[in-house]
Amino acid sequence: MGFIVYEEPLLRRYQASVFSFACLFLLLTSIATVVVPFYIAYGSHNFWIKHNTLYLQPEVDFTYKVLVVLYGRNVSDNGEIQTWAWSTIPEIRTAYEPYLRAPVIRAWSVDDNLDDVADLWHLTIQIPLGAGERVYHAQALAFFDYKLRGRVSLEMDSLAYFEHGSALPGTELMIQGKARLHQ
Secondary structure: OOOOOOOOOOOOOOOOOOOOHHHHHHHHHHHHHHHHHHHHHHHOOOOOOOOOOOOOOOEEEEEEEEEEEEEEEEHHHOOEEEEEEEEOOHHHHHHOHHHEOOOEEEEEEEOOOOOOOOOEEEEEEEOOOOOOEEEEEEEEEEEEEEEEOOOOOEEEEEEEEEEEEEEEEEOOOOOOOOOOOOO
16 A cells, blocks of 8 residues: 555636526526525415404305204193104104104295305294194204305305294294304
C-alpha cells in the first residue's frame, strides 16, 4: 500500500444562459415552493379563520314513513284504555297488528321562493274513530331525508317526533315545528 503524496480536488462548473430551460426550471420550482402552498391554504377557506358561521338551506324530503300511536278510552266499553296505531313501515305495522287503524295521510311541500327546495312540509294524518272513542294522548314519528350541499356535504336520515297528552279528549291536534341542525 502506498502513501498519498499529492491530491488535487476536481471542480467542474456548468453554466447556462439566463434564457435557457434550466434557468427557467430553477425559477419556476423556486416560485412554486412558495406560491403553491399559499394557494392551497387560501383555497381551503381556513387561512386565518378563528370562528366561522355558515348558513345553508337544507334539502328536506319526506320519505313517506310514518308511525302514529293514539291512546284513549272507549266510553261504551267501561272506559277501558285503548291503543290505536298505524305505520307505513311493514315491520312496525305487524308489531301493532291488534291496534291498527288505517288513516288518511297527506303530505305536500311548499316552495315559497321558487328555488326548487322545499321551504315547508305539510303533513296531515286523519284516523277514523268510533262513536264512543276518545283520544287523550297522541304520538307520531315522521322520517325525512336531510341533505346539505355546497361547502358542506351531508346526507342523513332525520326523524321528527311529536307527542301530546291531555286530561281532556281531543278531536284535532295541530303541531308546527322547525327542523334545525346544530353542530
